[in-house]
Amino acid sequence: MTRIAILGATGYTALELLKILARHPHVEVTALTTRQDTKPHVSEIHPSLAGQFDLVCENLSPEEVGSRADIVFCALPHTASMEAVPQLLDAGCKVVDLSADYRLSDPGVYEKWYGHVHTDPTRLSNTVYGLPEIYGDRIPGASLVANPGCYTSTSILGLAPLLAAGLIEPTGIIIDGKSGVSGAGRTPKLGTLYAECNESVTAYGIGTHRHTPEIEQVLADVGGAAVQVAFNPHLIPMDRGILCSMYPKLKEPKSVEELLDVMRKFYANQPFVRVVDNIPATKHVAHTNFCDISVRLNQGQLVVFSATDNLIKGASGVAVQNMNLLLGLDQRMGMLPC
Numbered sequence: 001m002t003r004i005a006i007l008g009a010t011g012y013t014a015l016e017l018l019k020i021l022a023r024h025p026h027v028e029v030t031a032l033t034t035r036q037d038t039k040p041h042v043s044e045i046h047p048s049l050a051g052q053f054d055l056v057c058e059n060l061s062p063e064e065v066g067s068r069a070d071i072v073f074c075a076l077p078h079t080a081s082m083e084a085v086p087q088l089l090d091a092g093c094k095v096v097d098l099s100a101d102y103r104l105s106d107p108g109v110y111e112k113w114y115g116h117v118h119t120d121p122t123r124l125s126n127t128v129y130g131l132p133e134i135y136g137d138r139i140p141g142a143s144l145v146a147n148p149g150c151y152t153s154t155s156i157l158g159l160a161p162l163l164a165a166g167l168i169e170p171t172g173i174i175i176d177g178k179s180g181v182s183g184a185g186r187t188p189k190l191g192t193l194y195a196e197c198n199e200s201v202t203a204y205g206i207g208t209h210r211h212t213p214e215i216e217q218v219l220a221d222v223g224g225a226a227v228q229v230a231f232n233p234h235l236i237p238m239d240r241g242i243l244c245s246m247y248p249k250l251k252e253p254k255s256v257e258e259l260l261d262v263m264r265k266f267y268a269n270q271p272f273v274r275v276v277d278n279i280p281a282t283k284h285v286a287h288t289n290f291c292d293i294s295v296r297l298n299q300g301q302l303v304v305f306s307a308t309d310n311l312i313k314g315a316s317g318v319a320v321q322n323m324n325l326l327l328g329l330d331q332r333m334g335m336l337p338c
Contacts, residue, residue, distance in 0.1 A: 002327060005031035005069035005093075007084060008076040009057050011186045013098055015046045016316035017073055022052045024320070024334030026327065031068040032057045066091025071323055074098060082120045085144065094326050095144050096319050102127040102146035103214050113210045129218060130322040132331055133157060133270045139325040147322065148218075150314025151177050151211045151233060154242045156218050157273055158293045158306030161266035162259065163223035168248035168302070171228040175215070176247070179233060180240040180282070183310045191235070198237045209233050240311050241282025246304040259295045259302070271332050272313065272321070280307035289317030289335050 004021060006014050009032035021029055032042055034057040042057060043050040062084045065072060072088050074081050074097040081099035088095050104110045107121035118124065128138045130145040131153060139145055148156070155175050162168045178201075184192045191197065191204075212231045219227040260275055267273040272289050280292035285307050293306045308314050321331045 001028040002026060003028055003030040003068060003070045004323075005029075005033070005065045005072045007033045007065065007072060007074045008080075009042065010034050010036075010045050011075060012182050012311055013075045013315045014073075015048070016311045017075070017319060018042070018046065018049055018053065020312075020316060020320050020334050022049075026329060026333065027071075027323075029053060029055065031055075031060060031065055033060045033065065035059060062087035063091060066093050069093055071096065071326065073319055073323075078114055079116050082118060086120055086123070089143055094142070096130065096147055096322050096326075097144065098147040098315060098319055100149065100210060100214070102144060103129065103148065103152075104217060109213050109217075113213055130318065131156065131218065132318070132321050132325060133267065133273055134160060134218065134222060136325060136331075139322055140328060142326065145322045145326070147315065147319050149211045149214055150183055150242055150308070150310040151179065151209070151231070151244070152214045152218070153314055153318060154244045154291065154306045154308045154310075155211075155215050155229075155231070155246065156222075157291045157308075158244060158246055158304045159219055159248065160222045161263045162248065162304070163219055163227070164266065165262050166223075166251065167254060167259070167262065168250055170220070170223050170225045172249055173227070173229045174247040175229050175231045176245045177231065177233045177242060178236045178244075179242045179310055180236055180238040182240045183242070183314075184235070197235060201234055201236055203232060203234050205233050238282070240309055241286055242308050242310045242314060243280065243282050244304075244306045246306070248302055248304065250302050253300075254302075256295055256297055263293060263295070272317075280305045282307050282309070285309050285313065287312065289313045289321070 004027045039056040042055050071094045078100045081101040107118040110118050128142040130147045216227045263275045274292045291308045296303045324331045324333045
């Protein structure tokens with residue numbers, strides 16, 4: 001059994017991780033951390049896990065975590081991860097980092113978008129970006145995997161096949177993203193209080209959302225040319241789910257059937273991407289690790305649709321995919337049937 005630790009075990013991401021790991025046949029969760037000075041039982045933090053794990057959440061140092069675990073899921077805020085990750089790697093652990101600290105390869109881009117100087121910059125260019133559908137061949141031998149952002153995975157998976165095939169222009173891509181409230185995390189914030197967000201839809205982070213450079217970086221790698229997107233996220237009054245409606249420009253006319261065929265061939269061996277004939281909906285993928293994608297033409301304008309569960313395919317589910325690949329297991333282990 002591979003020993004697993006989760007740093008930052010009190011959030012929604014950790015809860016979904018624990019739900020998946022509870023049914024995984026090859027791992028044992030041996031450590032959970034919190035920055036609290038008390039040691040709450042995990043079922044006090046996440047009552048739905050009562051009877052599943054007999055563990056307390058502890059304020060452990062990275063060295064202490066390293067002595068208890070083989071693989072660590074780092075679900076800490078950005079800047080906190082970059083402090084812990086080098087020590088975890090030195091302790092011999094493999095790390096799947098769910099923060100944004102290791103997603104961007106350029107420390108200057110990280111500083112611009114996150115407002116902090118990166119304290120572990122030399123590691124950035126060697127960190128594997130943990131989107132298995134794009135970089136699955138690089139993950140098995142890695143020691144550190146940077147788990148993607150939720151909007152990022154949803155957007156990239158919808159656009160990557162078309163960019164890889166050279167069918168769409170790499171600039172002028174509009175991404176209209178809509179996310180459930182859990183995407184903002186479990187820490188209370190004014191804008192996500194029930195009375196503020198219920199019965200309301202609002203845009204936010206226009207021109208400043210930190211997933212923008214992440215999307216552009218990966219899509220540029222896929223397409224072989226610089227990519228420019230206008231990413232416009234919206235908060236939707238629902239618990240979970242992301243739907244991205246994306247508007248790239250076709251280089252030459254193509255039918256819906258031709259475009260879907262390109263997508264199906266691109267994802268032919270990827271168990272968690274479903275190229276569907278219907279328009280994807282968040283309810284179709286809720287509580288699963290699937291990403292549903294499709295396309296339509298509207299007055300000659302191509303529209304690409306992509307839907308995921310932001311907490312699973314957008315965070316914890318893909319993190320377990322990455323762990324499975326690190327362990328040489330089928331990436332579906334612990335997650336199917338959904």
